[in-house]
Amino acid sequence: MFRQIEPMASSPRAGGAAQRPNGATQNKICQFKLVLLGESAVGKSSLVLRFVKGQFHEYQESTIGAAFLTQTLCIDDTTVKFEIWDTAGQERYHSLAPMYYRGAQAAIVVYDIQNSDSFARAKTWVKELQRQASPNIVIALAGNKADLANSRVVDYEEAKQYADDNGLLFMETSAKTAVNVNDIFLAIVNALLNACEVCCMKNCIMVIIVTLKSSVMTLEPADGMMKLMRSSMLG
Ligand SMILES: Nc1nc2c(ncn2[C@@H]2O[C@H](COP(=O)(O)OP(=O)(O)O)[C@@H](O)[C@H]2O)c(=O)[nH]1
Ligand SMILES: [Mg+2]
Numbered sequence: 001m002f003r004q005i006e007p008m009a010s011s012p013r014a015g016g017a018a019q020r021p022n023g024a025t026q027n028k029i030c031q032f033k034l035v036l037l038g039e040s041a042v043g044k045s046s047l048v049l050r051f052v053k054g055q056f057h058e059y060q061e062s063t064i065g066a067a068f069l070t071q072t073l074c075i076d077d078t079t080v081k082f083e084i085w086d087t088a089g090q091e092r093y094h095s096l097a098p099m100y101y102r103g104a105q106a107a108i109v110v111y112d113i114q115n116s117d118s119f120a121r122a123k124t125w126v127k128e129l130q131r132q133a134s135p136n137i138v139i140a141l142a143g144n145k146a147d148l149a150n151s152r153v154v155d156y157e158e159a160k161q162y163a164d165d166n167g168l169l170f171m172e173t174s175a176k177t178a179v180n181v182n183d184i185f186l187a188i189v190n191a192l193l194n195a196c197e198v199c200c201m202k203n204c205i206m207v208i209i210v211t212l213k214s215s216v217m218t219l220e221p222a223d224g225m226m227k228l229m230r231s232s233m234l235g
Helices: 044-053 093-100 116-132 147-150 156-165 181-233
Strands: 004-006 029-040 066-075 078-087 106-112 138-144 169-172
Touching: 004 156, 029 116, 029 181, 044 066, 044 078, 044 093, 044 106, 044 138, 044 169, 066 181, 078 181, 093 116, 106 116, 106 147, 106 169, 116 138, 116 147, 138 147, 138 156, 138 181, 169 181
Parallel strands: 029 078, 029 106, 106 138, 138 169
Antiparallel strands: 004 066, 066 078
């Protein structure tokens, strides 16, 4: 359905055209900023590592401040470039978070299904994003470490209900086994591209209305001129 390609040498902008490796030209290039938020050790860096490099480290080093990665996907005729900001979950870095989610089009808020505090913390991140991030931000909730379902304390149904009530995408993921990792990023891409299309449609409708309005305005004086010419010709 999609394929991941090497990071691009230059920074593409939305709306440009790109050359595929096979020489065919693509229509659209979209660039999105995505931020990962959530308590420390829930698996944010591991999810990014799985998505970007297809790897998992049992002893993943903890993130200091934030890490930046990019990933480029080809979906049909669209090239999607993600700028991914993986933040540190420790409370002492909280004040830095707005710097990373400001201007982000998408966020993945992660909790660990074995840790109810991390679910409560995820809810406070969602509230903060809804209050302070871009109004149209796409938020996905990831219940990570789904491979450890035997020691789960957060119910799937409870998290799903919370996500539905708050307009969030939701999946249980495992950075270890890769379950739902590509899927959650793809669900975000789909939501972003749909929003893009609605936005483009709105812009098109605006252009049509403005064009129609201005042609009505130019018709009126021309109409008056015709009447004037006709009356002067008739003497
Ligand atoms: N079993 C399991 N362990 C995971 C998973 N994701 C992350 N981990 C482990 O959890 C620990 C913390 O992961 P890390 O990505 O550093 O969490 P972060 O602080 O949120 O970035 C590491 O030891 C990872 O190997 C997962 O899906 N399943
Ligand atoms: Mg980390």
